[in-house]
Amino acid sequence: MIYGYDTSEKIKSDAKLNVLKYSGPYGKGAFIGRYLTNAPSGEDKCLEYDEVKFLSDNDINIVSIFETYGGPLSYFTMARGISDARASVAAATDLGQPSGKPIYFAVDIPIYVDNQNQVQAIWEYFVGVSQILSDSNENPHGYTLGVYGCEGTCLTVRAVYPNAYTMQCNPKTNGSFSDWNLDQSQYNNGNPIWYNGVAVTIDVVTAQNGNYGGWKHTHTYPSNWTPSSDGIHHHKHCTNCGFVLKKKHSFPSAWSNYGNAKKHRKACTACGAYKYEPHSPNAVGTKCTKCGYEGNIILPSATDGEDSNE
Ligand SMILES: [Zn+2]
Ligand SMILES: [Zn+2]
Ligand SMILES: [Zn+2]
Secondary structure (H helix, E strand, C coil): CEEEEECCCCCCCHHHHHHHHHHCEEEECCEEEEECCCCCCCCCCECCHHHHHHHHHCCCEEEEEECCCCCCHHHCCHHHHHHHHHHHHHHHHHCCCCCCCEEEEECCCCCCCCCHHHHHHHHHHHHHHHHHHCCCCCCCCCCEEEEEECHHHHHHHHHHCCCCEEEECCCCCCCCCCCCCEEEEECHHHCCEEECCEEECCEEEEECCCCCCCECCCCCCCCCCEECCCCCEEEEECCCCCCEEEEECCCCCCCECCCCCCEEEEECCCCCCEEEEECCECCCCCEECCCCCECCCCCCCCCCCCCCCC
C-alpha cells in the first residue's frame, strides 16, 4: 500500500507542507489529490502551476480530481460530461499534467447500483466524458478516465469502462468494491490538523499499488510564446519531451491605430500576435471611434475575405 492525502487547500508553501509532514499520519505522504479547477460558486481550491512545481520538487505525486458540483443527480447528463471533460483537459494541460495520466471525475452523491435512474444518469455523464477523452483532437495528451465516488459509483462506471481509474470515497453506500486504485477516508472527523499555528484539512487516501495515476511536473519551457496557426492560441514546447503548453491569446481591451485606412489592431500581450478588425467610422466617415484613426476610412466590401495580416 502507498499512502497519501487529498485536500481542497493549496499546498505550495513549506508552512503548509510541514503540517502534513509533522502532523499527518503518513508524514508528507507519497501523493496528494487536488482539484483541477474551482467550482463556479465556492472556495478557491484549484491546483496552481507553482503548486505543481512545489509538490514535484518535494517528491509528492499529484492526483487530478475534477469537481465543480458533484451533484445533485440532475447534474449528470451527457452534455455536462462533455463540457466537464473539456474543462478538465484544458486545466490539466495548463498545469502540465503529463500525457496518459488520469483525471478523476467526481460524483459526490450516493449512487446505488440497483437504482436504475441513478445508474442511467451516471452512465450518460461518463459517456459524455469518455467521448471527449477518446477524441485525440479534443484530448491530444490522452488523459485517461478516472472516477471519484462511492462504491456504487465506482461499480457503475467500471461496468461500462473496465479500465477506469477509481477513487472510492465515503460514504460507503452500496455494493462491495475492492478493486479500487485509491480509497479515501475522512481524517480527524473532518477537522483540520495543525503544525506551528498553520492548519490544513485533509482526507487520507490509500493506493493499492503504484498504479493510481499520480504525476509530477517534468517540463522545461522556454520563456517565449509562439503564436499558433489557429489565430486563437499561442504555445511553447517542453525542451525535454515536446509537450505543448497552449494558451489563448490575451489581448488588451483597446484597439491601436497603425495608420491603416481599413482597420485597427491589437497585439497579444504574451506573444505579440495581432488581431485585426475594420474601423468603426463616425457618422461622416472621417474618424474611427475605437482607435482614433483619422482620414478616409475604407470599409470592407461584402466580397472581401477574412481580415488578414497586412
Ligand atoms: Zn516535458
Ligand atoms: Zn498570444
Ligand atoms: Zn479603428
